[in-house]
Amino acid sequence: MTIDTVTPAIAIARVDPDRDAALVHAWLTHPRARFWEMTGIDADEARAYLTRVTDDPHQDAWLGRVDGKPLFYVETYDPARVLPADVLTPAAGDVGMHLLVAPPDGAARRGLTSEIMAAVMRHCLDPLGGLGADRVVVEPDVRNAAILSKNAAAGFRVVNEADVVIDGIAKRAAVSVCTRQDFAASPLGDGPAAAESAHLDGDLGRRAHRHLVAKAIAEFAHERMIAPEPDGAGGWALRVPDHDVAYAFSARVLPLEHWAIDEASIVRRIGGAETPLDVLELILELQTRLGLSDELLPVYLEELSSTLASAMSKLQGARDGDAPTAAALLSADLQQTEAAMTEGHPGFVANNGRIGFSLSDYRAYAPERGGRVRLQWVAARRELSHLSLGRGLDEARHLEAALAPDERTAFASRLADRGLDPADYHLLPVHPWQAEHRLPITFAADVARGDLVPVGTGADEHQPQQSIRTFYNLTRHGAPYVKVALAIQNMGFLRGLSPKYMRDTPAINDWVSDVVAGDDAFAQAGFGLLRERAALGYTGDVYHRSHVDSAHRRMLAALWRESPATMTAPGERLATMASLLHRDHEGAAVASALVRESGIGAEAWLGRYIDAYLLPLVHGVLAHDLAFMPHGENLILVLRDHVVERVLMKDIGEEVAVLGDRGLPPGVERIRAVVSGREKALAIFTDVFDGVLRHLSAILETDGVLTAERFWRVVAGRLDRYESAHPEHARGLTGDVDLRAARFPHSCLNRLQLRNTLQMVDLGNQAESLLYAGEMDNPVRR
Structure with missing residues (x-):
């Protein structure tokens, strides 16, 4: 077994007591080794000692060579068999370690001991070429200042000072531990960039910035906070004159003012010179146009920075082969699909804020990490x-x-x-x-x-x-x-x-x-609840x-x-509805893959989805004044043969509303929010058309699966069918809900967050908290 570094060449191999006893004896009896308490042993005793260590199944003895010359001795052992439980609580993956470096032969070589210590730590921790420990344990004498300093440089943390007796030798020990992460981040390790911030990589950063810049321009333009202009050459330009900045890009503007931007086409110029894309700089450049106050600017930038870091981490997972493709997700189970989602809310730009999480918290608890x-x-x-x-x-x-x-x-x-x-x-x-x-x-x-x-x-x-x-x-x-x-x-x-x-x-x-x-x-649509x-x-x-x-x-x-795990029949598969808006790291969309694999044609597939998803929501508003919050993570799809059969709605208690004066039991009264028919319709226009279907339509058009015009024609046809089947509900309980109106108020999400990123709306009066940007054309108008 060998572990090499570039300079010098360091190799570690098991000790042969007969061959190595004389050499190790000379090191153990040197005054520099006084803390080993073996300076008085003879050569035979040294051989016997090495034999006892090598014969013990819970210990090992190692000889280290530097550029071919023997220069250090290492012992590894099981700490649980050496240290009392009241001194150190043992953990799976522990390896104990003792290190003895040979006395210098002539002038000391500067930095040699540090290089040896680093090699020994890699030998102990490396899961491929070494012992694969999760944690290294040492217990040096508290008087041994030199080794205490070297241990600290390797990332060891003293967890206890205790009187111990090891091999009959009593000492006051500085019991210390060092995990793989501790060592990697230490002065002798590979450094924090490799250990803790590997995802904060220049190439990954450029990709994440480009994606978020595209999303920011698209959504801010959608909410009419910025207004890109035709550049005269078939593309678009966004100019920020007060910063002498201009963005050029290719895009298609689809129904509901959806900007489908070609990410690869975006170019940023300052004073005419091309410069890297940076989503944080974009916010600074657009601050005035976005109406973002100086007080809340740093808060929003922090949430956006967290979103950027999360995006880089997801890209790193894809680069490392840990991200499933869209094709693989067609047969994935619910939790595999949950963990594969990368976009967060499709409309919000800063949608992965998570302010309060450390990097270790992110790795432990972020949904996209798929942890247990x-x-x-x-x-x-x-x-x-x-x-x-x-x-x-x-x-x-x-x-x-x-x-x-x-x-x-x-x-x-x-x-x-x-x-x-x-x-x-x-x-x-x-x-x-x-x-x-x-x-x-x-x-x-x-x-x-x-x-x-x-x-x-x-x-x-x-x-x-x-x-x-x-x-x-x-x-x-x-x-x-x-x-x-x-x-x-x-x-x-x-x-x-x-x-x-x-x-x-x-x-x-x-x-x-x-x-x-x-x-x-509801029953005919298969609409269900997770209560x-x-x-x-x-x-x-x-x-x-x-x-x-x-x-x-x-x-x-x-x-x-309630869990959906017991709510499927043979042949049915569960998936979060957010997956319909997911593109994998290769750019392939799950929705497009589902349509193609279903074999029933894009319009038929979409019609089945609209029947299962949209029409129950429409019926709730029109027949019962009942509005759900139907965004992607609140719906579980039940699919059969890649077609949506029915949906299961969740998050009922916090995100359902009764929008009229219908009778309610006393314990249910808090969900009432009496609004006009025009506002009732927004439960469909804003939350479904703008919040979900706008994005799905763009994916299918961009992928050449179904044009946006045909997409909305299918939606209109399904609404026609509903009105024919339920003419008594076509205009709602109050007769003033028109889902086929020519235009509807353009309710904006990013405007809410930019107004107050600490609390977007008053949860007790959400309707009064909303912000509008005029009206939008209804893609299913009569």
Whole structure:
């Protein structure tokens, strides 16, 4: 086994006691090796010592050569068999290490010991050519200043100082550990760029900037904040005179003022000289036109920087072969598809803000990483928390669904061990980030009082969903989704979860479910719901006793939602609807691949999708004054033979609204928002036509699958069919909802975020918070 570096050539091989004893004996008995406590042994004792080490299955002895000359001795061992558990908690993948460098023969060679230490660490950590350790453990004498300094340079962290006896030798040891990441980021490692920031690569950065510049120009132009002009040569130009900057590009302007920009065509010039694309610079150049205040500019730039970093990370995954192609996603399961999504919200430019996440948090919890996460659990005193349950669900059945038997037993035992009665507490799941950053700090007083009692890590593994604070249970098939609070800033909101709203969530879901179940039109479309059956919120904190409604009131709550895992028949496959707007790293679109593989033709495929997706939403608005929030991550598609058969709607409690005066049960009243017929129609125009179908139409046109004109003709034809089948609902309950009007108000999302990136809308009065940019032509007008 050898590990080489460029200069010098360093090789490490196992010790042969008979061959190497005399050499190692000379090193061990030199005064420089006094901390090995073997300066008085003779050659036979040295041979016996090496033999004992090499014969021990839990140790190894290694001889290192530099440019062919023997210059160091290394021992590796299993720390769990050497160090007491109270000194160091062992971990899988630990390797212990001792290093002895030969005394200099003549003038010392500057930097040689550092090169040897680096080679030894690579030998221990390298999973291919070395021992593949996850963590290296050392326990030098605390008096050995030279090796302590060298260990620090290699990334070791002292975790304990303890009196230990090893091989009969007593010492005060500086027990230290170094992970692969610690070493890589250390002065002797490859440096932080290689270890922690490999995705922040120049080539990946250029690609990510180009993509985001294209999206920014397209969406800002769509929302009429900027106005590209024809350049006279078949292309388009965006000029920023006060910055002497101009952008030139090729694009097609499609219905709903959708700018389908050819990313590769974009050129940026300053004073006539071509310069690299930079989405952050673009925002600075357009700040005045975007109406972005000086106070919020840095916040928006940080969210956009996070989006840029996320884009680079996704591109790195593709470069490393970890990203599935569009073709592969045609047979992927739901969670493989969830993790493959790269775009985020199709309309927002800064859509992956996640302010509060570190790089390690991103890698652990970002949906596109597809990681496995175990939730933390806390017991919340019953009289200071509220558990709401859906119709027909009692607490015992809820706990059976929410927790595995071993979890329930363990958490109850841990409460009892503290002298607490488990019956006095509800069990609340907490996002691991929230458990680390909020629970022991923001709620320190509650934990100290025993009103909140951390009870440990759950057993089930979960995968983060696109909505980032929702988790899918990977361990127990059919177990409910879990949605928890997460106090990070993302896309215009702090992603909390309101205990106040949670009280009514199951009742709202039951009511909506009754509406859907009692209407044959929903049943004929196969429209289904993933009901939120249970919700729990903690309100015993001081923030709930203050006079100000703040984000601090939305930091400890959870809900449990039905899983779609048990809702398919043989031959059916689940996929997030966001996948219809996904292009892979090679530029291939999932929607186009589905159409081609279905074999039924583009118009027939689209018609089936419109029947399953759009028409139930239209029926909800027209027949029931009921509006859903039907963006890509809120819909689960059920496909058969690559065709959409039906859809399952989720996120009911927080994102459904009743837009009229129809009667509602008391617990459901909070979702009422009485608006005019013109505003009711926006539930379709803005959220479906502009928010989803505009982007899908552009993908199919760009790919040559279906022109935008034919696309919207199919949509209009399906609406005609609906009106013929339900003439009594054609204009809604109040007779003033016209989905075939010539024009409709142009409600803008990026304008909201740019106005206040900290809170885009007032959640209690969303309709009054909206921003408009005139009107748009309706592509399905009569």
